[in-house]
Amino acid sequence: MSDHIPNSAIQNNQRDTLASVDAAAVEVRGLDKHFETASGIVNALEGITLTVAADEFVSLIGPSGCGKSTLMRLIADLDTPSAGELTVFGKTATQARLDQDYGIAFQQAGLLPWRTVAANVALPLELHGVASAARRTRVADLLHMVGLTEFADRYPDQLSGGMQQRVAIARSLAEQPRLLLMDEPFGALDEMTREKMQTDLVRIAADTGAAVVFVTHSIPEAVFLSDRVVVMSPRPGQISDIVPMRLGAAAGREDRTDDLREDGAFFEMVTEVREALHGGAADQLGLEARSARGVDSR
């Protein structure tokens, strides 16, 4: 599979056996997911094994149909695996969802159009019975964090796409989750906004110390944000490589500023991920040629 041995994963496995308090954020072992469609069974994921440490930022990257979003949905308990083991903080995915152990952000902001920005951020708190005074302070803090304090009383349709996405991220952080699941949250944004949001996210993740599982199809984005980049290949969806990011001085999340984007180490890592990705992609081309008349798995 990989010649890069994920050190943190090994450490985590050892810690796992000691106490479940120290459990890895996400622990996936031999996971399969099949979808039954009209044209037959689609193997969305096959033999996925991955550990995300409790304070680790992991990106899932790969071409369309490689199952990266499916994997995230399984972790979020929005789908159930066909086979294999999946635990979140040592619990089943369902229990973790019920315990509200993760916050989630999707490709679309998914704000409720009839609620103001503040009320959207307050939604999870409201649903879980946080008292209104505590709610107000928390929402004010979150909006400050994403720089939208003066937009608290606006409605989503009065905001730009980037602002909406920031509101969605504030919402996903509302309950100080130990795990953040993000499915291409910046996919629909322009490059400028995107870079700003990435810098913000790195800072926020550093501040909160949360683990992050981040789905993306942008190599620079994955490199800039992550401690490790998980490279996936499609048909069936598999992990083809796991690349740890060695970014020299900027290894700590606090140090990841815009300067990093022009750093030599950054480009080296981009190249490494690209090669890992294209190694998989070459296989995929061969597969596609052989099953040229096969159905699209999406």
Add this chain to the structure above:
Amino acid sequence: MTARPRLVGGFVWGLAGVLLIALLWEGYKFFGPADGVSIGELRVLPRTSDLAMPHLWDMMARLVEPVTRADDALPLWAVVALAALTTLGIAAAGWAVSVVVGIGFALLMQRWRLAEFGLLPWIVISQTVPLIAFAPVVKSWGSRVEIGSFEWQDWMSVALIASYLAFFPITVGALKGLQSPDRIHVELFETYASGYWATLIRLRFPAAVPYLLPALRLGAANAVIGAVVAEVSTGLQGGIGRLLIQFAGQASGDPAKAWAPIFGAIVLGLVAAGSVALLGVILKDYRRTEETA
């Protein structure tokens, strides 16, 4: 900013429409053949006599005259207005029942697909039964209902029939609305481990508002029609339906008078639909979409 000109514009167009109808009426009355237009035996356009088509100004003038020649008679408009208010009250009661029943059905059908398959065809079929067929049945059943000190009143039969006509659009609209939330929103609530009721109150109902408002308005118009027709077919006194029949009977001697309750019914429908439109103004934040302005 643009709301005011649009409001004025709407008002002007509305007035122009009324004026156009008035012009058509008087124009045909002036230029049309005295005996109307017939194709074979069938008369397709009415006679233009004052009996069949009174002048509009005669109708208006009649409104301010007393309803009968008795000394203490109220002016015609006041009698029509009182009757219209009575009918409005009955229609409102029927509408309220239909809102409860319609949303109740929609909730059942949204929660259980099986209920949708089982109920929806019957709800559609229910609307094919002609109102006048079962109006007398409802009345005669109602007259036998007596629970303790509660006694079924005749107006309740009328309200029930009105609700029968009104619940259909409300059911269909509410169902569509409750089913309308995007998958992303439904899944978001799932990730919050939000239960059925919390999701209903915070997601499904708010999302249903844009579908519910036109349905409620249609329901209001249907309730008015249902109430008027039911008044006629159950013979209930005091409402506009009764006046329609009564004054139509006097039309040979007093043709302009027969038109008064028709105007009353039109105003009644406008008031009913307008009240629901007011509801839409209150709920305007729920009609927003997520798209960027």
